[in-house]
Amino acid sequence: MLHESVFRTEELPVGDRFEAWTERLGRTHAPMELDSDRAADYRGHQRLIGLGDVTIWPATFDQLVFRRTPKLVRQSDPEVYHLSLLHRGVGAASWGREHIAYEVGDIHTNCSSRAYEIATGSEPVSIVGIEVPRTLVALPARSADRVIGSRISGREGLGALLAQFLGQLAADTSPYGPSDAPRLGNVVTDLVTALFAHALDAESQLTPETHSRALTLRIKDFIRRHLGDQDLTPARVAAAHHISRSYLYRLFQAEGIAVSSYIRDRRLAGARRDLADPALSALPVHAVAARWGFPRAAEFSRAFRTAYGVTPGAFRDQARCGEDGSAGGGPGAN
Structure with missing residues (x-):
C-alpha cells in the first residue's frame, strides 16, 4: 500500500x-x-x-x-x-x-x-x-x-x-x-x-522520453474509452493519434506488452467486472462479451478461460455464490 x-x-x-x-x-x-x-x-x-x-x-x-x-x-x-x-x-x-x-x-x-x-x-x-x-x-x-x-x-x-x-x-x-x-x-x-x-x-520542447510517456498515456486513455468498439484495432489506434503502427508497437514494447494484448486484457477485465456485478446478472454472457468488444461468444469464452482459468458462465456462478465476489485484478488491472 x-x-x-x-x-x-x-x-x-x-x-x-x-x-x-x-x-x-x-x-x-x-x-x-x-x-x-x-x-x-x-x-x-x-x-x-x-x-x-x-x-x-x-x-x-x-x-x-x-x-x-x-x-x-x-x-x-x-x-x-x-x-x-x-x-x-x-x-x-x-x-x-x-x-x-x-x-x-x-x-x-x-x-x-x-x-x-x-x-x-x-x-x-x-x-x-x-x-x-x-x-x-x-x-x-x-x-x-x-x-x-x-x-x-x-x-x-x-x-x-x-x-x-x-x-x-x-x-x-x-x-x-x-x-x-x-x-x-x-x-x-x-x-x-x-x-x-x-x-x-x-x-x-519535451524530451523524447517524456513525449513518449505522455503519448502512451493518451493512447491508453483512448483505448479505455473505446473498448466496446469491435473495430478497435492497432491500426485504428495509430490512425487516431497520427502515428504509424510500427511506432505504436514500439511505445507498448517499451512497457513490456503488445498493444493488441493490452486491448484484449482491458476488455477481459471489464467483462469480468460485469459478470461479477449483481446488477447485471440478467444480462446474458454473450451480451456482456459484445459490450466489451467480443462479437463472437466462443472466442470470448476461450480468451476468458485462458486468462482466468474458468469459463465466463462458471465465473458468474461463483460470484453469485460468493465464492469469488471480486471484480478487480487480472489482466489489464493497471
Missing part, C-alpha cells in the same frame, strides 16, 4: 486547529501565512500520498487565504510547482497586478519560488493538490514558469487526463504497493510536463 497520512483538524482541541492546519500546509507545500474567518473553529481534512519525490494531497477545508510573501520565499524555498484541481467551491489568485479566478474543474498553478496570494470562497472547498519538484519538469525553467498563474481546464485534453488519473488514484490507493510509488510519481510528472508544454504550445 502507498504511504499515506491523514490529518483532520476535528481531532484536535478547537483552539489548536487553525495553527495546526497552517503548520500542516506549510510542510506540504512551503511556509505560508494563512488567514480565515473560520479560524476560531477551523475544519480541514487532508490526505497526504507520497509518490517518491512527488506528493498528491486530496483535501477539503473551510474558507482560507494563503499568502506566500517575498520574505517567506527568501527564507525557505523547496522549489516545487504546485497544481490544484478544484472539485468544489471557488477561488482566486493574485501575483502583483495579475488576478485569476478559478471554478470547479479548473486547475490552478503556482510555484514556491514566487510570492502570491490565494483566496477561496466563503464555502468549503475540495481540491486535489500536487507538489512536483521544479527540476523534474522536463521543460526549460524559463518556459515552465510562464505557465504559473494560468487557469487550465481539467475538463478536456491533457487537463482531463491528469484529472482522471488523480481521481482514480485518490479514490483508492490500496491496489498499489510501496514500489509503485516512484513509478506513479513519474506518471504525474510526465502529465504535468505535458500539460505545461501544451499550455505553452511547446510540445516540441
Whole structure:
C-alpha cells in the first residue's frame, strides 16, 4: 500500500486547529501565512500520498487565504510547482497586478519560488493538490514558469487526463504497493510536463522520453474509452493519434506488452467486472462479451478461460455464490 497520512483538524482541541492546519500546509507545500474567518473553529481534512519525490494531497477545508510573501520565499524555498484541481467551491489568485479566478474543474498553478496570494470562497472547498519538484519538469525553467498563474481546464485534453488519473488514484490507493510509488510519481510528472508544454504550445520542447510517456498515456486513455468498439484495432489506434503502427508497437514494447494484448486484457477485465456485478446478472454472457468488444461468444469464452482459468458462465456462478465476489485484478488491472 502507498504511504499515506491523514490529518483532520476535528481531532484536535478547537483552539489548536487553525495553527495546526497552517503548520500542516506549510510542510506540504512551503511556509505560508494563512488567514480565515473560520479560524476560531477551523475544519480541514487532508490526505497526504507520497509518490517518491512527488506528493498528491486530496483535501477539503473551510474558507482560507494563503499568502506566500517575498520574505517567506527568501527564507525557505523547496522549489516545487504546485497544481490544484478544484472539485468544489471557488477561488482566486493574485501575483502583483495579475488576478485569476478559478471554478470547479479548473486547475490552478503556482510555484514556491514566487510570492502570491490565494483566496477561496466563503464555502468549503475540495481540491486535489500536487507538489512536483521544479527540476523534474522536463521543460526549460524559463518556459515552465510562464505557465504559473494560468487557469487550465481539467475538463478536456491533457487537463482531463491528469484529472482522471488523480481521481482514480485518490479514490483508492490500496491496489498499489510501496514500489509503485516512484513509478506513479513519474506518471504525474510526465502529465504535468505535458500539460505545461501544451499550455505553452511547446510540445516540441519535451524530451523524447517524456513525449513518449505522455503519448502512451493518451493512447491508453483512448483505448479505455473505446473498448466496446469491435473495430478497435492497432491500426485504428495509430490512425487516431497520427502515428504509424510500427511506432505504436514500439511505445507498448517499451512497457513490456503488445498493444493488441493490452486491448484484449482491458476488455477481459471489464467483462469480468460485469459478470461479477449483481446488477447485471440478467444480462446474458454473450451480451456482456459484445459490450466489451467480443462479437463472437466462443472466442470470448476461450480468451476468458485462458486468462482466468474458468469459463465466463462458471465465473458468474461463483460470484453469485460468493465464492469469488471480486471484480478487480487480472489482466489489464493497471
